[in-house]
Amino acid sequence: MAPAEHPRMSDVAERAGVSLSTVSRALRGAPGVAPAVRENVLRAAAELSYVVSRGASSLVTGRTGRIAVLVPFLQPWFFGVALAGMNTRLRAAELDMLVYQVGDVEELDGYVRSLPLRSNVDCVVAVSLDLDEGEIKQLDELGLPVVFCSQRVEGRPSVFIDNTGAARGATQHLLNLGHTRIAYIHTRDQTGFSWSSQERRRGYEQAMAEAGAEPFVVSERPGHDGGALAMGRLLSVSHPPTAVFAESDDVAMGALRVLRRSRLEIPEAISVIGFDGSDFAELLDLTTVAQPVFEMGVRAAELAADIVETGRPSTAQVELPTTLLVRQSTAAPRRSRNLTVRAAPHS
Amino acid sequence: MAPAEHPRMSDVAERAGVSLSTVSRALRGAPGVAPAVRENVLRAAAELSYVVSRGASSLVTGRTGRIAVLVPFLQPWFFGVALAGMNTRLRAAELDMLVYQVGDVEELDGYVRSLPLRSNVDCVVAVSLDLDEGEIKQLDELGLPVVFCSQRVEGRPSVFIDNTGAARGATQHLLNLGHTRIAYIHTRDQTGFSWSSQERRRGYEQAMAEAGAEPFVVSERPGHDGGALAMGRLLSVSHPPTAVFAESDDVAMGALRVLRRSRLEIPEAISVIGFDGSDFAELLDLTTVAQPVFEMGVRAAELAADIVETGRPSTAQVELPTTLLVRQSTAAPRRSRNLTVRAAPHS
Numbered sequence: 001m002a003p004a005e006h007p008r009m010s011d012v013a014e015r016a017g018v019s020l021s022t023v024s025r026a027l028r029g030a031p032g033v034a035p036a037v038r039e040n041v042l043r044a045a046a047e048l049s050y051v052v053s054r055g056a057s058s059l060v061t062g063r064t065g066r067i068a069v070l071v072p073f074l075q076p077w078f079f080g081v082a083l084a085g086m087n088t089r090l091r092a093a094e095l096d097m098l099v100y101q102v103g104d105v106e107e108l109d110g111y112v113r114s115l116p117l118r119s120n121v122d123c124v125v126a127v128s129l130d131l132d133e134g135e136i137k138q139l140d141e142l143g144l145p146v147v148f149c150s151q152r153v154e155g156r157p158s159v160f161i162d163n164t165g166a167a168r169g170a171t172q173h174l175l176n177l178g179h180t181r182i183a184y185i186h187t188r189d190q191t192g193f194s195w196s197s198q199e200r201r202r203g204y205e206q207a208m209a210e211a212g213a214e215p216f217v218v219s220e221r222p223g224h225d226g227g228a229l230a231m232g233r234l235l236s237v238s239h240p241p242t243a244v245f246a247e248s249d250d251v252a253m254g255a256l257r258v259l260r261r262s263r264l265e266i267p268e269a270i271s272v273i274g275f276d277g278s279d280f281a282e283l284l285d286l287t288t289v290a291q292p293v294f295e296m297g298v299r300a301a302e303l304a305a306d307i308v309e310t311g312r313p314s315t316a317q318v319e320l321p322t323t324l325l326v327r328q329s330t331a332a333p334r335r336s337r338n339l340t341v342r343a344a345p346h347s
Numbered sequence: 348m349a350p351a352e353h354p355r356m357s358d359v360a361e362r363a364g365v366s367l368s369t370v371s372r373a374l375r376g377a378p379g380v381a382p383a384v385r386e387n388v389l390r391a392a393a394e395l396s397y398v399v400s401r402g403a404s405s406l407v408t409g410r411t412g413r414i415a416v417l418v419p420f421l422q423p424w425f426f427g428v429a430l431a432g433m434n435t436r437l438r439a440a441e442l443d444m445l446v447y448q449v450g451d452v453e454e455l456d457g458y459v460r461s462l463p464l465r466s467n468v469d470c471v472v473a474v475s476l477d478l479d480e481g482e483i484k485q486l487d488e489l490g491l492p493v494v495f496c497s498q499r500v501e502g503r504p505s506v507f508i509d510n511t512g513a514a515r516g517a518t519q520h521l522l523n524l525g526h527t528r529i530a531y532i533h534t535r536d537q538t539g540f541s542w543s544s545q546e547r548r549r550g551y552e553q554a555m556a557e558a559g560a561e562p563f564v565v566s567e568r569p570g571h572d573g574g575a576l577a578m579g580r581l582l583s584v585s586h587p588p589t590a591v592f593a594e595s596d597d598v599a600m601g602a603l604r605v606l607r608r609s610r611l612e613i614p615e616a617i618s619v620i621g622f623d624g625s626d627f628a629e630l631l632d633l634t635t636v637a638q639p640v641f642e643m644g645v646r647a648a649e650l651a652a653d654i655v656e657t658g659r660p661s662t663a664q665v666e667l668p669t670t671l672l673v674r675q676s677t678a679a680p681r682r683s684r685n686l687t688v689r690a691a692p693h694s
Contacts, residue, residue, distance in 0.1 A: 084421040
């Protein structure tokens with residue numbers, strides 16, 4: 001059946017055999033509509049290719065049905081998984097997901113400034129961003145609630161892990177294996193987004209201090225390249241470390257590349273541990289601290305959906321657990337180590 | 348300065364010292380407004396926290412300022428990079444990006460059916476999806492143009508690579524090195540999205556046929572796991588291949604994991620080639636066919652922005668080039684091969 005040229009809400013009501021207000025409530029996802037009735041209305045609307053004018057409807061409900069998700073990057077594994085988690089939960093809430101990549105603090109500021117000019121959203125989910133008080137306040141003035149994903153902000157709805165505790169545990173694992181010369185690869189760049197990075201470094205430093213071991217931190221740019229550069233530096237000092245803790249799996253992978261090209265066996269010559277629990281860590285048998293990224297996305301979307309549905313602010317603090325996945329890249333150090341010759345395969 | 352409670356367009360006009368219609372045109376991004384004037388208006392609007400009612404404005408312009416991007420997955424490297432490319436270009440056009448993950452044909456169908464009920468968009472970009480004629484027609488009835496990214500559709504705006512030609516070239520490379528027992532790892536699953544996969548397989552089969560070599564295709568599920576399963580099968584036949592062409596880098600990485608765990612040296616024991624040119628292929632020194640994924644995203648967004656701005660349909664066919672990146676994972680086959688003992692390091 002060909003759809004009418006411009007079907008109206010009354011056409012949907014007639015086809016579904018319900019009142020106009022029932023159609024309106026069903027299409028908005030408002031409560032008080034029986035599931036079967038709602039399905040009827042949705043089917044009738046779909047059959048007629050009825051187009052809800054969100055603009056008009058939002059004048060009534062004050063809702064746009066959209067969530068803005070801000071990410072510093074779209075490419076890394078972490079963000080794809082987090083977005084997939086959010087997408088799943090937002091679909092269940094019938095909310096649409098606008099995605100903005102704000103690659104640095106300046107872009108973020110530009111986004112926040114341009115918000116009044118953009119299509120409205122009901123809520124903002126900030127993923128792994130360091131929104132400062134000024135930026136949060138600017139969003140407040142627009143009346144937009146902000147949910148923090150992968151960042152803990154006191155008094156604000158946040159989903160996060162205990163980065164410090166997890167990093168302390170990973171460092172403790174290396175100490176327990178007998179390592180004492182443990183280096184930490186830390187990254188910093190111009191994005192200004194560095195919350196997790198700082199927290200993890202703190203955990204490493206705490207564990208080293210508790211063990212009376214000397215911390216050894218190298219800072220490089222983020223990503224594979226930073227990991228590779230850092231590993232190069234670590235292999236160039238007079239007493240190279242016997243173990244390396246990289247602040248993320250991405251960074252660890254750059255370090256692994258250098259070790260592979262140097263024909264240094266892992267873990268015989270050097271132990272390596274990452275952070276994230278990415279698919280690639282598994283492929284490379286990398287010991288890592290796994291965080292539940294998909295679940296973080298789901299939970300952040302859930303907080304956002306709740307805020308939108310109830311219209312009530314939230315201060316929920318959702319801490320999710322991490323897991324140390326011990327794989328082949330970490331082992332007790334060899335008594336006698338010589339980085340200048342190729343290590344023999346373990347027997 | 349505290350913003351007014353509910354600033355109106357006239358407040359913006361007064362502050363910027365321009366007419367109401369100039370404000371309207373500037374905020375809509377309509378032509379005929381000098382850049383300096385436009386900037387003035389945007390600044391005034393930002394300072395007042397003026398909120399454009401897109402709903403109201405779209406009644407006038409017929410535009411929503413939003414593009415829907417449909418992807419089968421959010422997690423794989425490919426989609427993150429493509430989205431990053433789109434995001435960059437859409438921002439320049441001041442278009443917002445709604446992202447929907449439609450993991451299989453059924454979900455895609457659900458999305459298309461629900462479109463009339465969702466917030467309106469001006470254009471849909473379908474990334475690596477096989478929209479069938481019926482689904483395309485359904486979008487047509489809604490008056491929504493569709494841009495295809497990473498899929499060639501005749502008569503429709505499409506951005507794509509020559510998968511068949513690129514796969515033929517990669518296979519030819521292995522043949523030129525002296526391989527004749529070349530296996531192809533092909534994936535198929537329940538998503539129904541398989542266009543690139545089919546095209547690449549065809550290129551492999553063409554090159555093998557031209558060389559008079561026997562094709563040897565194994566099909567498994569997608570991703571790392573599929574690659575690992577396929578490699579296991581290939582290592583279990585009576586005459587294992589001397590080279591393996593995996594339809595994607597992800598699949599190749601699963602195969603590499605099996606080879607590493609089997610202590611088979613690459614490329615001495617077996618050559619491996621992938622497809623995509625992902626970051627991880629570089630990290631693992633994997634020979635691969637690189638496709639310009641970011642650029643594909645940019646170009647698809649550009650087609651979408653053009654269609655939205657001009658209101659004219661497009662049939663642009665944008666073919667982007669691929670590059671064979673020869674790395675350490677492919678080499679001429681050894682005369683005598685014995686997969687049952689560990690291959691010695693090359694001297």
